[in-house]
Amino acid sequence: MFKKAAVLLVILVTVPMLWFSIYDYRQAGPIAQENLRGLALSLTTAIENLAANDPSFKTLHAFHPVDVAYFALIDRRGVYRFHSNKDLIGIASDPESAGRTQLLARSETRVLLGTGERAYQFTSPVTVQGEPLALVLTLHTYQADAVIRRARLNATIVFGLVLAGWLLCAVLIRYARREESHKQELARREALAKLGEMGALLAHEIRNPLAGIKGFAQVIAAKPQEARNGPFAQSIVTEAVRLEALVNDLLTYASNEPSASGEFQLCDLLDHVLSLLEPEASAQGVEITRECTGGVSARANRDRVEQALLNLGRNALQAMPDGGMLRFTAEGQGRETVITVEDNGHGIADEHRPHVFEPFFTTKSRGTGLGLALCKKIVEGNGGSITLHSREGEGTRVILSLPAATHK
The missing domain is CATH 3.30.450.20 (PAS domain)
Incomplete structure (x- = not known):
């Protein structure tokens, strides 16, 4: 430019x-x-x-x-x-x-x-x-003929200035190209660093459940008829599901395919999301509520939006291990529909807030750092925007804006 x-x-x-x-x-x-x-x-x-x-x-x-x-x-x-x-x-x-x-x-x-x-x-x-x-x-x-000599001198000066201007422009363009090349090189190195971080994260996240799967499988293989092998088998299933979820998140984040958009009712989507979160919320003593104006609908990929809301809901539940309140609201605002996910958990520290949407950034011991990054990619891929407001010790509020459905 x-x-x-x-x-x-x-x-x-x-x-x-x-x-x-x-x-x-x-x-x-x-x-x-x-x-x-x-x-x-x-x-x-x-x-x-x-x-x-x-x-x-x-x-x-x-x-x-x-x-x-x-x-x-x-x-x-x-x-x-x-x-x-x-x-x-x-x-x-x-x-x-x-x-x-x-x-x-x-x-x-x-x-x-x-x-x-x-x-x-x-x-x-x-x-x-x-x-x-x-x-x-x-x-x-x-x-x-002094007028001719003066005109010739003026023309010489103008041509000299034009030549100097073009030379300066060439120098500036060359400098801009070098600066752009430098930025691209920095971006490439940063991407390689991110790739290295991702590799280390994957090695850590995959090694632990694989070690559990291997250990439990060895116990079952040694004594297949023992009664205690039932819980071991369940642990294998849990760790396998965890690995599957990690791989799915990685594939979803890495995917560059455009989302298939369609119109859907937000109230129905919120009811479905709440039904999926309810068992875990009840176990933690978290009360989930939802407020949705009738007839509010959006135009986006319903499955991807559901995935983003589930990620936000599970993040909120993890922030309230001792119970709390989790509220989903949806309303229409002109050409947009706004979904708000709000909790009263432990919140996010000031120094961490600028990085919450960066991939692989996490403060959790067993987290991948892809949850909020994936939510951002889903929302922006559907033509919307996402913002986060949080204060440590008071809770977090995430606001998603999506294109409203067009009614004829």
């Missing part, structure tokens, strides 16, 4: 800057030409007035504007009637066309002087004492 935003920002800044610099540079030439043309027209008028007032052209010899390289008056025969260089007066401007009648028309061009300077030459017909003459006016272009 950062890379796309950086590239987009550079493009948005670069395009207007380049367009402006190119436009300014392309306009500089016509502007300089227009300035020279305006100056030439002004000087032409001045020279024509001076020549008309002084047929001897003496005042023209004293006329030396700084922008004028030279100027001359040529008659129809092509002979210089006046030239800034007095030595050329009376000489044909073009020996090959001497004596021919020249067509006098206004024109402008760039010429190369003998000094190597490129100058602006403006030719215009003038009338002096009733005689038509051609005024050839050659101007220095340094001042007028």
